[in-house]
Amino acid sequence: xxxxxxxxxxxxxxxxxxxxxxxxxxGSAIVRYGETIMFxxxxxxxxxxxxxxxxxxxxxxxENTYAAGKIPGGFFKRQGRPSEREVLVSRMIxxxxxxxxxxxxxxxxxxxxxxxxxxxxxxxxxxxxxxASAALxxxxxxxxxxxxxxxxxxxxxxxxxxxxxxxxDKSPLNMVVVGTEQGIIMIEAEALEVxxxxxxxxxxxxxxxxxxxxxxxxxxxxxLSIKKRVFTVEPVDQAKADQIEQRIAGDLRQAIQIxxxxxxxxxxxxxxxxxxxxxxxxxxxxxxxxxxxxxxxEKKLVRDLILxxxxxxxxxxxxxxRPISIEVGLLPRTHGSAxxxxxxxxxxxxxxxxxxxxxxxxxxxxxxxxxxxxxxxNFPPFSVGEVSFLRAAGRREIGHGALAEKSILPSIPDAxxxxxxxxxxxxxxxxxxxxxxxxxxxxVLALMDAGVPLSMTVAGMAMGLVTEGxxxxxxxxxxxxxxxxxxxxxKVSGTEKGITAIQLDLKxxxxxxxxxxxxxxxxRDARLKVLSKMKQAISAPRPEISPYAPRILTLFVNPExxxxxxxxxxxxxxxxxxxxxxxxxxxxxxxxxxxxxDMAAAEKAKEMIREITLEAEVGQVYNGKVVRIEEYGAxxxxxxxxxxxxxxxxxxxxxxxxxxxxxxxxxxxEVKVISIDEDNKVRVSRKALEERPxxxxxxxxxxxxxxxxxxxxxNPRPPRDKSRF
Numbered sequence: 179x180x181x182x183x184x185x186x187x188x189x190x191x192x193x194x195x196x197x198x199x200x201x202x203x204x205g206s207a208i209v210r211y212g213e214t215i216m217f218x219x220x221x222x223x224x225x226x227x228x229x230x231x232x233x234x235x236x237x238x239x240x241e242n243t244y245a246a247g248k249i250p251g252g253f254f255k256r257q258g259r260p261s262e263r264e265v266l267v268s269r270m271i272x273x274x275x276x277x278x279x280x281x282x283x284x285x286x287x288x289x290x291x292x293x294x295x296x297x298x299x300x301x302x303x304x305x306x307x308x309x310a311s312a313a314l315x316x317x318x319x320x321x322x323x324x325x326x327x328x329x330x331x332x333x334x335x336x337x338x339x340x341x342x343x344x345x346x347d348k349s350p351l352n353m354v355v356v357g358t359e360q361g362i363i364m365i366e367a368e369a370l371e372v373x374x375x376x377x378x379x380x381x382x383x384x385x386x387x388x389x390x391x392x393x394x395x396x397x398x399x400x401x402l403s404i405k406k407r408v409f410t411v412e413p414v415d416q417a418k419a420d421q422i423e424q425r426i427a428g429d430l431r432q433a434i435q436i437x438x439x440x441x442x443x444x445x446x447x448x449x450x451x452x453x454x455x456x457x458x459x460x461x462x463x464x465x466x467x468x469x470x471x472x473x474x475x476e477k478k479l480v481r482d483l484i485l486x487x488x489x490x491x492x493x494x495x496x497x498x499x500r501p502i503s504i505e506v507g508l509l510p511r512t513h514g515s516a517x518x519x520x521x522x523x524x525x526x527x528x529x530x531x532x533x534x535x536x537x538x539x540x541x542x543x544x545x546x547x548x549x550x551x552x553x554x555x556n557f558p559p560f561s562v563g564e565v566s567f568l569r570a571a572g573r574r575e576i577g578h579g580a581l582a583e584k585s586i587l588p589s590i591p592d593a594x595x596x597x598x599x600x601x602x603x604x605x606x607x608x609x610x611x612x613x614x615x616x617x618x619x620x621x622v623l624a625l626m627d628a629g630v631p632l633s634m635t636v637a638g639m640a641m642g643l644v645t646e647g648x649x650x651x652x653x654x655x656x657x658x659x660x661x662x663x664x665x666x667x668x669k670v671s672g673t674e675k676g677i678t679a680i681q682l683d684l685k686x687x688x689x690x691x692x693x694x695x696x697x698x699x700x701x702r703d704a705r706l707k708v709l710s711k712m713k714q715a716i717s718a719p720r721p722e723i724s725p726y727a728p729r730i731l732t733l734f735v736n737p738e739x740x741x742x743x744x745x746x747x748x749x750x751x752x753x754x755x756x757x758x759x760x761x762x763x764x765x766x767x768x769x770x771x772x773x774x775x776d777m778a779a780a781e782k783a784k785e786m787i788r789e790i791t792l793e794a795e796v797g798q799v800y801n802g803k804v805v806r807i808e809e810y811g812a813x814x815x816x817x818x819x820x821x822x823x824x825x826x827x828x829x830x831x832x833x834x835x836x837x838x839x840x841x842x843x844x845x846x847x848e849v850k851v852i853s854i855d856e857d858n859k860v861r862v863s864r865k866a867l868e869e870r871p872x873x874x875x876x877x878x879x880x881x882x883x884x885x886x887x888x889x890x891x892x893n894p895r896p897p898r899d900k901s902r903f
Contacts, residue, residue, distance in 0.1 A: 205317025218309030514628025
């Protein structure tokens with residue numbers, strides 16, 4: 179039996195239908211907003227074959243192209259591996275749900291979210307979060323904290339909940355806010371230098387509809403009287419835990435305070451190894467339990483050091499940023515490069531400038547789009563001292579790259595001002611926390627080194643949190659252990675004026691608004707310090723792009739001339755490309771883009787196109803060639819494929835009896851364009867370029883060739899002799 183929840187969000191009904199389809203899953207829900215429909219199913223195993231001290235949660239989101247009435251592009255018409263967008267939405271659903279499972283629940287769990295219908299106005303990402311919450315909450319899976327999610331925009335300066343896609347296109351803020359009954363749990367935002375106070379106001383307004391979505395789920399839940407499955411958590415032997423803590427706490431406290439990451443890890447591993455050595459190798463359960471106790475003690479010591487002693491593991495104050503070093507232009511053959519190092523996190527960012535042929539074409543639900551700015555993030559295993567195969571980018575790498583990309587995107591000049599395709603590659607060479615924010619800084623520095631005329635300079639900073647009861651400590655520029663054992667990861671990118679991107683993830687059910695507000699303020703202070711360091715390294719984009727980058731020239735021609743440039747069967751344009759080796763893109767509107775690594779070749783191609791597309795202008799002087807002579811005048815080719823008529827009356831100030839008396843075929847002479855009619859017929863004049871002879875009256879040239887006699891000049895007729903009649 180199905181149940182339906184209907185709410186009004188921004189004057190549009192949001193409905194959540196429980197248990198109508200997908201009934202073999204543990205829980206299912208259909209979420210509808212406008213004509214966008216999302217189906218979510220939740221399934222969890224009831225047995226654990228191998229106990230692992232973490233939740234093996236899988237979230238898969240798929241955008242079925244049939245949802246928008248499309249067939250997939252490409253050769254294979256079956257949808258293949260998840261697109262980057264599908265991966266990002268999968269992560270967005272995963273992040274707020276994961277921390278809400280009960281501690282010790284380590285059963286394999288999967289959320290499948292399928293987009294069934296897309297109206298291309300109401301975006302599906304928040305519906306996926308709501309649907310996953312409902313599918314889990316209205317199942318026997320021990321998930322007991324329902325979620326609400328909304329999108330927030332700034333439309334005409336006014337904060338709006340769940341704006342349409344068209345409104346978001348014009349909004350300087352595109353933010354997803356997810357909350358529990360207690361407060362916010364996740365934020366994902368991209369912005370155009372939006373101030374911190376506006377972000378806080380927008381999040382505060384979002385909590386009201388989020389609360390209504392949660393309350394509606396709770397009301398139905400009470401009506402259905404769903405029983406959650408019972409699972410057992412292996413209890414910790416407290417006596418043993420106390421004994422181990424007493425034995426290793428002193429050494430482990432010193433180990434975690436070693437400032438070098440590798441040395442600290444090595445010492446911690448040594449302490450753990452000494453603990454495990456006394457246990458028989460075949461007693462795997464005892465070894466596993468001992469390791470779990472060790473990690474609990476390590477977490478307790480890190481948090482105690484921060485909350486009770488007011489110190490961080492590496493000795494920094496709560497607001498201190500690790501030492502920053504910057505080197506730009508270190509790779510001679512790349513178009514731009516920068517090495518950004520902050521503490522033990524190091525990013526090598528490179529920029530490649532491409533042409534119009536290098537854009538990424540996206541085959542999404544709507545019309546095919548092109549992407550001219552890309553950022554790709556790589557996290558090789560050696561960056562954390564590990565050994566593994568180098569494979570294609572995983573979900574984490576895609577997510578970190580997308581965050582850095584949208585952080586930098588507002589600074590990228592538009593195609594009219596800088597007609598290049600831009601690709602940043604971030605290779606993380608060393609990692610001890612916040613490599614995505616290092617990517618933002620390194621990427622911007624590499625862009626400046628490449629000579630990209632950025633409209634603003636962007637930097638990023640990651641904030642951490644340790645909280646216990648009413649106490650909390652906010653940590654600026656979190657390192658690895660603080661991220662691992664802390665409660666929050668708040669990444670904020672922006673400029674001196676405002677924010678360009680936010681990503682907030684928690685390991686606890688929620689945080690209070692005052693903590694979020696304080697986190698944004700501290701992130702701003704830290705960001706300004708990083709921006710100052712960046713400007714010391716390179717104060718402005720380089721005035722010229724790399725000599726190894728392609729040169730791009732843009733010209734505009736009369737759209738009617740486009741066919742002349744292309745020629746029959748592309749003959750003309752192929753000839754220009756073969757002659758210059760340049761890449762040429764012609765748009766129907768008359769815009770022509772020429773690209774070549776050889777500037778001389780690009781200029782040659784441009785000149786060849788200009789010769790084809792030049793048009794005569796009234797008042798301009800041209801050197802024309804006589805191509806035809808008639809009695810009433812001569813025709814001159816003043817430009818390629820442009821013929822002008824030189825009327826006999828315009829050859830000279832004096833009267834010309836015959837055109838052939840003064841002109842001959844093939845003769846070159848300067849003429850001035852005096853008119854162009856509606857049919858593009860050009861009339862030229864030679865006498866307009868000559869001075870009038872002083873002996874010639876000013877009006878003589880304008881007199882008619884055969885003037886009529888005036889009445890008073892005629893001989894008078896003699897009077898009639900009437901006497902003859």
